[in-house]
Amino acid sequence: MATIGIELCDAGIQTAAVDDANSPAPLEVPDGAGHTEWPGFCHAEGAKLVFGRGGEDNWLVHPRRVLHTFWARLAHEPSTLSNGTKLLSFSELSYFFLREYAARLKAAKSVDKIAIAVPSAYLKDAATEDEKVGLLLGMAGELKLPVAGLVDMACAALCDPRAHGFNPALPVVVIDLQLEGADITLCGTDGKLERKDFIHLPNSGYAHLLKLITGTMGNRFLRHTAFDILEDGRIEQTFFRQTKEFLLSDAPEWRYHINTATRGYEMTAKREQLAGDTHAFAQTLVQGLQTFLQQSPHHSEPCTIALTDRTGHLPGIETKLRTAGFSRLLRLPRGAAACGAARIAANRLAVPSDLADVPLEKSVPLTDTHRGATSLWEARLHKHRHTQSRLIPTHAIMEGVGHVLGTKPRFLIGLGELGADLVLPESFGAATDCTVPLLHEGGRLWFLDQGRAHGAAGISRTTIDAGDHLTIRCGQATANILFAHCPDFHSQHGSVD
Incomplete structure (x- = not known):
């Protein structure tokens, strides 16, 4: 029986497991097609709903039948997707997604208890927290998930033992990319790691980034080959997939290859080109960070900037941060919040008999976190x-x-x-x-x-x-x-x- 940590990020849900006294490790949860990616997409095929990678693979093929905002907009209000008889609410889509994911998780691992790292945007104010946390716990109860606790995603990410430790003498700012925006969380470290301030930057999300670079690379491909990827939605979707793999690979160059019924087209793209295409996106993110810290009553200099794996793949982001005066940078591993949540649950959380008693943690003891090595004083x-x-x-x-x-x-x-x-x-x-x-x-x-x-x-x-x-x-x-x-x-x- 394993303790499970779930990173509820719609850019890609991550999972980690702790077996016995071992450290948390990432856990691959394959879907029906064998894909282990779980982006927050849903594709409606009549009464059939396809989630995760299967939904994302239809984003540009059937754009009107694909939705990726249901986790960000978790609420009872109706979405634009129908199951053939009625429009489904955002909360219904989230529930169906979680139901399928949980079934696949239980097939992959025997589960003892679960801690969920929830998006920091869910906790931005009391009204939002009551609505979204209440709906999430209601889903967990309906699915009979043994939830031991909910943890702010930024705090959970800093508890991953695989990461390079942060300096506990300095405040930490975590930057994460969700599909619909960037989440920036300021954490204090006086005696405990505590969420102090937060801002959500709309239009700085992972979905916007992926569409941006697919478009710019597509235009470059058109100039190079005289072939327009927009000619067919399936070709555009194939090009999108290759672009996303290029972004996540951190490779210095990437060979695009598109086949049609009559011939193949190729283009080699450079990382420098990708950095140029994302310059304005990254600059906007850094400026949003600077403005947030200047206005926050809880900020003090110096501080550590922690980038989630999703944010760290943004070309040129570290250079721009250093240029802006942020010299202490920490890049977190993939699935850091999942591993951190699993570690917290394994160390000190138990499954309560009543879901109303499930703790929501916006702060954690420093003993839960992974701090940098230092001489004792x-x-x-x-x-x-x-x-x-x-x-x-x-x-x-x-x-x-x-x-x-x-x-x-x-x-x-x-x-x-x-x-x-x-x-x-x-x-x-x-x-x-x-x-x-x-x-x-x-x-x-x-x-x-x-x-x-x-x-x-x-x-x-x-x-x-x-x-x-x-x-x-x-x-x-x-x-x-x-x-x-x-x-x-x-x-x-x-x-x-």
Whole structure:
């Protein structure tokens, strides 16, 4: 019996399984034709509905009989597809899709429990969350799926043990491409990985990207061969399939080959051409990211940008992000959210007796995540035995130099590359995630003891008074910081920000 993680992304549902004490691994779930891809497409052939790869293979052949928006628009409202007698709602199409997928999953693996990584757009506000999560759980109940939990897709993706770990001292921004738009999720890392902010960028989705490059490559093919792929829907669909395989291959070049009843046509395309065709698409995505972070009250610099596998295949995206000043990039493996969800469920989730009790997790303990390797470090606050009234410190003194604490809500001690206000010596270079945040709150200065975290309950914190000192150690490196009060400082300088 295996613990299953499902990545409910309509660009391609992914599955992972955990057997016994093993790490999560991708699980291939073949459809009736043997295809293991499950894009969120449905093709209506009278009363017969064909889902996944079979639906996508008819997208350009019978465009009016194919729909790919039902997962994104999960609701009771009617779609444009009919089963021959009535128009089917988006929720009905989603249910029929999930029913077929679940049957194929159970045929491929014996299932103990399931955790579903849900699209971040499902959780954008309370009304949307109630509607879409309620419908999803209703489907799971109807299909008798042993659901142990639902997890925000961005958080789940950062729990994949196959990925290169992220720096837990920095916020993480996850960029993912769904069929109908791009999802950008900002996750905080103070004590736990927590979804803090979100934006959905319409017209920046995977479906738009695929249609864009199929069109531009088709025009190039016409100029090269004098043959128009739009002459026949099936030929256009074949060309689409080759274009998608080119995109996902990351190959430097690709040979297109189209056969007709009379002859064959060929063209070699270069990766540079694909990058040129997607330049505006990628640039729009980066600009949307920049605007989102500038406007988000939860953002702080620097941060890590995590690209899902779908996003990472976008030509030139990493170069554009670095040019825009995002130097910390993390590319997640294929099916990262599925593996992350499976890991979370295997470690600590059980199937409740009532679907109403299925947890929806928008934050996970850092112990669930996969963080980057770093040397161990510790920070200890030593309280001074005060004989007089306790004074609020104005300065932190390290190696004989005083540093103004100011009145900003957060004062950070750590490595310079992490944007620290008080930079530790170079001997701390091995502690890549070493950050000690101090908080100004309620007229006091507080030390957050990250070594005494109590799960979701938060982090232990202690007031800092003048005369207290902080010791930070990493291996042989030690820093001693004395907190002092300068009586004339505020009268001479006023409020310091």
